[in-house]
Amino acid sequence: MSASAVLVPRSRAGTAERLARSAATAAGAHIATSEVPDWLDRHRRAVGTVVRRIPFAELGHWSFAPDTGNLRHSSGRFFTIEGLHVTRPGAEWQQPIIVQPEIGILGILAKEFDGVLHFLMQAKMEPGNPNLVQLSPTVQATRSNYTKAHGGTEVKYLEHFLDPARDRVLTDVLQSEHGAWFYRKRNRNMIVEVDGDVPLDDTFRWLTLGQILELLGRDNVVNMDARTVLASAPAVPDGTRALSSDSGLLTWFTGERARHDVHARRMPLREIAGWRTGEDSVSRADGRFFRVVAVSVEGAGREVAGWSQPIIEPVETGIVGFAYRVFDGVPHVLAHARVEGGFLDTVELAPTVQCAPSNYAPLPAGQRPPFLDAILNASPDRVRYSTVHSEEGGRFLNAESRYLIVETDEATTPTQPPPGYLWVTPGQLNWLAGHSRYVNVQARTLLAVLGTVTRGAGAG
Amino acid sequence: MSASAVLVPRSRAGTAERLARSAATAAGAHIATSEVPDWLDRHRRAVGTVVRRIPFAELGHWSFAPDTGNLRHSSGRFFTIEGLHVTRPGAEWQQPIIVQPEIGILGILAKEFDGVLHFLMQAKMEPGNPNLVQLSPTVQATRSNYTKAHGGTEVKYLEHFLDPARDRVLTDVLQSEHGAWFYRKRNRNMIVEVDGDVPLDDTFRWLTLGQILELLGRDNVVNMDARTVLASAPAVPDGTRALSSDSGLLTWFTGERARHDVHARRMPLREIAGWRTGEDSVSRADGRFFRVVAVSVEGAGREVAGWSQPIIEPVETGIVGFAYRVFDGVPHVLAHARVEGGFLDTVELAPTVQCAPSNYAPLPAGQRPPFLDAILNASPDRVRYSTVHSEEGGRFLNAESRYLIVETDEATTPTQPPPGYLWVTPGQLNWLAGHSRYVNVQARTLLAVLGTVTRGAGAG
Numbered sequence: 067m068s069a070s071a072v073l074v075p076r077s078r079a080g081t082a083e084r085l086a087r088s089a090a091t092a093a094g095a096h097i098a099t100s101e102v103p104d105w106l107d108r109h110r111r112a113v114g115t116v117v118r119r120i121p122f123a124e125l126g127h128w129s130f131a132p133d134t135g136n137l138r139h140s141s142g143r144f145f146t147i148e149g150l151h152v153t154r155p156g157a158e159w160q161q162p163i164i165v166q167p168e169i170g171i172l173g174i175l176a177k178e179f180d181g182v183l184h185f186l187m188q189a190k191m192e193p194g195n196p197n198l199v200q201l202s203p204t205v206q207a208t209r210s211n212y213t214k215a216h217g218g219t220e221v222k223y224l225e226h227f228l229d230p231a232r233d234r235v236l237t238d239v240l241q242s243e244h245g246a247w248f249y250r251k252r253n254r255n256m257i258v259e260v261d262g263d264v265p266l267d268d269t270f271r272w273l274t275l276g277q278i279l280e281l282l283g284r285d286n287v288v289n290m291d292a293r294t295v296l297a298s299a300p301a302v303p304d305g306t307r308a309l310s311s312d313s314g315l316l317t318w319f320t321g322e323r324a325r326h327d328v329h330a331r332r333m334p335l336r337e338i339a340g341w342r343t344g345e346d347s348v349s350r351a352d353g354r355f356f357r358v359v360a361v362s363v364e365g366a367g368r369e370v371a372g373w374s375q376p377i378i379e380p381v382e383t384g385i386v387g388f389a390y391r392v393f394d395g396v397p398h399v400l401a402h403a404r405v406e407g408g409f410l411d412t413v414e415l416a417p418t419v420q421c422a423p424s425n426y427a428p429l430p431a432g433q434r435p436p437f438l439d440a441i442l443n444a445s446p447d448r449v450r451y452s453t454v455h456s457e458e459g460g461r462f463l464n465a466e467s468r469y470l471i472v473e474t475d476e477a478t479t480p481t482q483p484p485p486g487y488l489w490v491t492p493g494q495l496n497w498l499a500g501h502s503r504y505v506n507v508q509a510r511t512l513l514a515v516l517g518t519v520t521r522g523a524g525a526g
Numbered sequence: 527m528s529a530s531a532v533l534v535p536r537s538r539a540g541t542a543e544r545l546a547r548s549a550a551t552a553a554g555a556h557i558a559t560s561e562v563p564d565w566l567d568r569h570r571r572a573v574g575t576v577v578r579r580i581p582f583a584e585l586g587h588w589s590f591a592p593d594t595g596n597l598r599h600s601s602g603r604f605f606t607i608e609g610l611h612v613t614r615p616g617a618e619w620q621q622p623i624i625v626q627p628e629i630g631i632l633g634i635l636a637k638e639f640d641g642v643l644h645f646l647m648q649a650k651m652e653p654g655n656p657n658l659v660q661l662s663p664t665v666q667a668t669r670s671n672y673t674k675a676h677g678g679t680e681v682k683y684l685e686h687f688l689d690p691a692r693d694r695v696l697t698d699v700l701q702s703e704h705g706a707w708f709y710r711k712r713n714r715n716m717i718v719e720v721d722g723d724v725p726l727d728d729t730f731r732w733l734t735l736g737q738i739l740e741l742l743g744r745d746n747v748v749n750m751d752a753r754t755v756l757a758s759a760p761a762v763p764d765g766t767r768a769l770s771s772d773s774g775l776l777t778w779f780t781g782e783r784a785r786h787d788v789h790a791r792r793m794p795l796r797e798i799a800g801w802r803t804g805e806d807s808v809s810r811a812d813g814r815f816f817r818v819v820a821v822s823v824e825g826a827g828r829e830v831a832g833w834s835q836p837i838i839e840p841v842e843t844g845i846v847g848f849a850y851r852v853f854d855g856v857p858h859v860l861a862h863a864r865v866e867g868g869f870l871d872t873v874e875l876a877p878t879v880q881c882a883p884s885n886y887a888p889l890p891a892g893q894r895p896p897f898l899d900a901i902l903n904a905s906p907d908r909v910r911y912s913t914v915h916s917e918e919g920g921r922f923l924n925a926e927s928r929y930l931i932v933e934t935d936e937a938t939t940p941t942q943p944p945p946g947y948l949w950v951t952p953g954q955l956n957w958l959a960g961h962s963r964y965v966n967v968q969a970r971t972l973l974a975v976l977g978t979v980t981r982g983a984g985a986g
Binding site for chain 1: 528529530531532533534535536537538541626629631649667669689690692695698699700760766767768769770771772773774775777778780781783784787789826851852853854855856871934935941951953954960961962981
């Protein structure tokens with residue numbers, strides 16, 4: 067017996083095409099792209115925030131727990147910094163890690179103006195951003211925000227993301243964040259379309275995807291949360307052929323996940339080996355990787371009192387790069403199945419290179435990370451993308467990386483790459499980014515701009 | 527610059543169609559389906575295995591750790607039974623849980639005979655199977671088996687699954703197992719095609735998918751490992767329309783995963799509340815759910831010495847059922863986003879009903895699991911599938927459930943279901959089962975037979 071009901075097409079054709087049209091629209095209906103940096107500057111001056119490093123003893127409400135040495139807030143809210151013990155065959159280490167089990171919402175509102183999707187972006191201050199104010203999603207909310215478990219101030223526009231009609235949702239996927247610094251963190255990456263009027267104040271602007279892509283070519287303008295949400299959105303398929311079939315890619319990925327025998331256990335921060343706690347930092351004796359430090363934040367806006375918090379500070383600018391080649395007319399990037407101790411499940415697809423290079427600078431070429439030299443030594447005419455972006459400014463202080471897409475060749479990056487690496491098309495990466503835990507946050511930043519780099523490459 | 531290279535189609539058309547042809551082939555090239563139960567019987571008699579319950583004190587090499595009370599093997603191998611503390615808003619419990627972090631391989635070899643794919647199935651004894659010997663995948667291997675970390679006997683045909691050519695792999699995906707009994711367990715579900723001769727002994731037979739599907743209609747013939755591998759294989763898309771679009775389904779699933787705030791932590795078995803350890807079982811004071819018991823296994827075949835092991839024994843036969851309706855000519859089942867404490871990530875899609883009914887028998891209708899009565903009280907002409915299967919016989923003793931697919935109606939299962947439930951097509955479930963951790967192991971058993979139930983339903 068068949069009941070009558072309104073069925074819909076399984077494939078919602080049109081979403082990717084509408085996003086592509088917005089990406090191709092360089093001029094928005096509301097603000098010129100060239101005015102966005104001025105607008106961000108204006109907010110930078112208006113909020114007048116001052117971020118100071120302070121010793122741990124001056125943190126308000128934050129302290130090291132007497133038993134474990136874990137750093138935590140007296141209310142039990144926000145996050146903790148604990149220890150992590152990671153073991154895998156041939157390697158073992160301990161490190162501090164941020165534990166924040168809540169699933170937050172990173173949400174961007176979308177609306178059509180003149181037939182083109184625009185995205186509501188926010189000029190948002192985060193204390194860890196090197197320039198404090200960057201272009202951010204409409205909403206960045208923790209679960210405590212949206213369930214109001216702890217009271218707290220209203221998050222603007224949050225209501226659009228709490229229970230949206232399913233056919234107004236253009237993207238909604240849980241994505242991992244930095245597995246080297248976060249323990250199993252994941253956030254909900256959403257784009258939700260609205261029709262009606264959306265009242266704005268001066269901290270919000272509607273931009274086309276084309277405008278945001280242009281701004282992604284400038285250092286430290288588009289924040290990490292905006293980049294990951296945009297990378298999660300569906301792209302128009304970029305072709306039906308690739309070096310590996312989709313099922314071959316999944317087979318390879320399953321094999322990579324299965325062959326890495328990684329175990330990570332939380333442990334007391336005070337007991338981790340190789341790290342020492344001083345008055346103003348938890349750092350490695352050899353100075354590598356990152357430090358846990360404390361900052362005070364003053365003048366963060368009229369509505370918010372100052373605060374202080376612990377924050378993670380990498381010791382130098384990172385290098386994050388995809389090797390890029392065109393095979394038989396089809397663009398590919400070289401993905402790396404990368405282990406990070408904080409991942410929920412062993413490996414995710416990362417860029418070809420992702421490291422802090424001075425950690426390896428004293429090493430002879432054979433012991434440096436694979437492909438690092440191919441990325442760093444590329445001649446300028448082969449660098450298709452090179453921009454400095456910083457990571458989440460609420461948890462990471464001046465965590466800048468140079469993001470690169472570099473055209474390489476058979477000599478440096480062979481068609482048959484070594485174990486742990488596979489050539490994939492941007493379309494395959496976008497397909498996987500539609501599901502959780504395939505594509506890591508650094509690869510998602512590069513995925514967000516890959517389309518602008520590869521467009522027209524098919525003629526190559 | 528474009529390098530010349532051999533590209534392949536991203537979509538490997540043909541695999542699903544070849545599997546469908548095998549599913550439609552009722553007679554195999556090697557053994558009549560009717561002879562399979564006799565063949566299994568013969569092995570049952572030949573191995574002559576005797577499984578006896580024993581007190582924990584008689585376990586060889588297994589004992590309760592003095593500090594934690596966890597049950598473990600003296601070698602550190604196999605698995606442990608520990609405690610688990612699960613908290614979620616409004617509920618909290620502690621329970622024993624099997625911890626076995628290794629990723630095993632469940633692998634089926636496939637080969638064409640007379641142009642039709644056949645699958646190499648094994649008559650395999652597992653001590654927890656109610657009838658000991660069932661039809662099993664070609665290979666069931668733990669990581670210790672395949673890395674030979676501990677020596678151990680050779681696993682037949684394992685070499686086909688260790689590093690297969692990617693274009694010979696028909697399925698390869700990590701799937702979860704029982705989240706109520708296993709802590710974050712996952713196995714690699716593989717089907718690999720071979721061309722050459724495969725030497726067989728009498729414990730292996732080539733069967734078409736049609737033959738296996740027919741055997742899935744008999745109680746306790748096809749083991750769980752075989753069911754989950756077959757459910758993971760791609761099916762021919764069953765249509766382009768559904769009550770929810772694919773992206774709407776993902777949006778709903780993301781929302782379900784995000785709204786359940788579940789935390790599970792391992793704890794010492796000896797400290798779990800509500801359970802008591804006796805001489806021959808760890809069980810709940812109220813007798814519900816399951817027990818941990820011990821068995822000795824003698825006469826398991828000429829090549830294997832006897833052994834003893836702990837094993838989990840549910841207290842009764844479970845009920846696992848999908849409500850099934852045809853909307854506007856398109857078959858759907860009602861999926862449930864179900865929390866299980868051992869899941870790696872909060873929820874997976876489960877059947878409409880999955881429970882041990884007597885746990886709820888004393889409860890008034892309003893407090894019984896949703897839809898249980900709709901499944902249990904269905905008139906016989908609406909029961910499309912009803913077969914008893916047991917769960918993994920290496921870890922679970924007589925863990926039988928009645929698996930049901932029941933045609934329901936608007937009165938019992940409305941088109942707009944309550945929160946936590948969504949109507950999906952078999953094709954959508956199959957699509958999601960191609961990725962990890964969307965479809966739980968009970969839903970995969972029903973997914974394996976859904977095609978036989980819904981075929982032709984479009985005419986309804």
